[in-house]
Amino acid sequence: MGTPLDVIPKNAPLTAGFPDPIHDAQACFRAVMNALARPGSHQNVTSVGLEPPKPLTPAAAAIALTLLDYDTPVWLDRPLMASEAVKAFLRFHTGAPIVTEPIEAAFALVSDPAHLIPLASFNQGSAEYPDLSTTVVLTGQNFNNALSVKLTGPGIKDTARLAAGPIPPIFWEQVISNNKQFPRGIDLIFAGETEIVALPRSTRITISEA
Amino acid sequence: MNDTAAIFDQGEYNFAYLDEQTKRMIRRAILKGIAIPGYQVPFASREMPMPYGWGTGGVQVTASILGKDDCLKMIDQGSDDTTNAVSLRGFFEKTAGVRTTYETAEASVIQTRHRIPEKNLREDQILVFQVPIPEPLRFLEPRETETRKMHALEDYGLMHVKLYEDIAKNGHIATTYAYPVKVNDRYVMDPSPTPKFDNPKIDQMAALQLYGAGREKRIYAIPPYTKVKSLDFEDYPFEIQKFDKPCGLCGAEDVYLDEVILDDKGGRMFVCSDSDFCEERRAEGHLGPMAADPAAAHIGGIQPEETAR
Amino acid sequence: MYVAVKGGEKAISNAHKLLAKRRRGDTSVPSLTLDQIAQQLAHSVARVMGEGSLYDETLTALAIKQSRGDLIEAAFLIRAYRTTLPRFGYSQPIDTAQMLVERRISATYKDLPGGQVLGPTFDYSHRLLDFALAAEDDGVELPVETAPTLNDAMPRVTDLLGDEGLMEPDPDTVEDAPVGDLTREPLSFPADRDLRLQNLARGDEGFLLALAYSTQRGYGRTHPFAGEIRYGEVEVEFFAEELGFAVTLGTIKVTECQMINQFKGSAKAAPTFTRGYGLVFGQVERKAMSMAMVDRSMRVHELGEEQTAPAQDIEFVLSHSDNIQATGFVEHLKLPHYVDFQAELDLVRRMRAEWFEKRDQENNGEAAQEAAE
Structure with a gap:
């Protein structure tokens, strides 16, 4: 009948996780930690030959395998959610429950950042427990976008710059609002092919000409 | 008693002891801590094979960040050779097989209790603190439900009243260690029981600081280059301890000194609390006023023999 | 040194x-x-x-x-x-009504279905040192008369009272509702009863004993009756997903204590008996009873009672019941603390100097005044 079911066999073999789960996860964690500790800095994520089903990128897969498990509900954007192979990959390797409500998510994986839903849709944490907020991972990023923003705040000596893209319209205004409600707010990870950059909620953004 | 049998090679325990699920949980808490500087993130602290209160928080943080290429330095009271530092360093040698060092400059991860090394730390280093009571407001308000509200509302009046009462009673603030700080103009934080002498080092430090409290199940962090201000009043500015003499062994000034009692007739000397800093200076040829004193030989680490009895 | x-x-x-x-x-x-x-x-x-x-x-x-x-x-x-053991999942709730009972007593009824079964107990023994034990021979069989252990005809006392509506019912259980686990999630307050009971079950026997005792002496009185104490073997079952049914893993011995407490009623609820619950591994009746009393004490808010005593203070009880935490922190004072002590030495020296200086000034002032007079 030529349905998509024929194209994606039901029992498509799962691609492998980290070849060395302990030390690969540790290395990836340190990259994420350094990225959050030094907002705007570029950190290398060696995704050590991960070949996740598209549109999940190897860098995003590495982050998921490093940080996700049974205790972390994960939200997927539409293209990721549409892929049974992606969901099977994440379920098998992390066990994380996949949720449809962004407010329930500890992590959000975004494969089409140009169409990202508003940051305010995610869990912002509470005043008493601001740590309960969502960490949003934008994938497929490059860091030479025409628009760059100036970063200041914890982790940044003087100032830093970030020129990440693709991003949705009025994105930086949302990030500014996110910072203004500190200590509540989401944290952002921008994942390129092999590099990641992070913006914790504590980073102050100035939109200016580069 | 688990003596230096190489548990790491036996494969009985995971790398750095903790299982991967526990590490992931702690790693997530560390990331939140970094994103919210000075905020205490609750985490499901595990029972460790050393008692609560003996560094279980710091050990869990270190075990979660440590990689096989790291080089670990373990200090307690500024020294690599205090009993618990020896014990905890041995734990990681056994369970992770990582390289360890006494030299501050060589270490990529430094776990400490009660001191910050005298030498400036670098961007590529991580300082892990062992924390007994993470809540700076705990001795003013014992209830977690209440202190959590105060942090949420940024209501630190109680702390200022306490410090002010000190001044009214004593003419100065009578807190000498675990001196409260405000991080990034938002959270009041306990820098762990380091002497307030070390507080200025926390401000704008190049290295990442991670704080682990195992028994109280909290992790918090200060990212590099973060503003950390010791609480004070305009007319009573924060000030640190000053020693009126240099280190007896290496002659260093402007460092934290330990008072060592030499005899029962009032004989005493002051030496660097940071033993690596002191040794390095002596190796460079710096000599303190008591370096030649026979009594100093024992203090300076020339006699290695110590027994249990 | x-x-x-x-x-x-x-x-x-x-x-x-x-x-x-x-x-x-x-x-x-x-x-x-x-x-x-x-x-x-x-x-x-x-x-x-x-x-x-x-x-x-x-x-x-x-x-x-x-x-x-x-x-x-x-x-x-x-x-x-x-803490290093891999975790495969959670067992099914054990059913103490199906216990192979070795001991079962109730202080609230003279007799009841299934009867009073004393079992192995120190109760009613005279606490006289038995010097024969000092010279005991090995391997001597001691003749004991025991009735066969019964389980089907021994309903729980609280179930008997429940039939009359005099006893609060078991809390509603929702199938598959998550049960808290304080070894996986840090305790936060206010803590629900599942977490409180877990905390008490792991808590220090001596601490719970002292708290329970304090409620008997008026610090948060709960008027307890030992409704039932039973000790024996129960089966532990695990629901195996791949099989689709529960399999028995083995048996464990537990002591269960249900304390029955008076409750005057409130605007929302009619007067009835309420319960405190204790369950521990093995035959540890002192702990099971203490646990049940402290459990009931901590239900003050739920039952609309006034909180006046330490045993009713959930945060106080739960934060200090764990003897592994307590002993660690008390004993950590053996670790070197000389860096902080140095800081305190410095401060006390300075404060003493200031104190003497001030006193001398005052004395001099008085002396000068006296001389002037």
């Missing part, structure tokens, strides 16, 4: 060797076997299994041997071991 500038490692190693030697004691005396400990020190083993929160008699016997009979140290060894 215990802070060796060099050689701390050797000192620690020597201390451990000495400890091993002292633990063994006189080598002309036979070494204890784990069976001896598990069989003959059953109460110690049960206490350590409960506070160590791992049901394993042999490992616990080993921990007691290794700790030289220090039961808190033994529970600590068990906890540290337990």
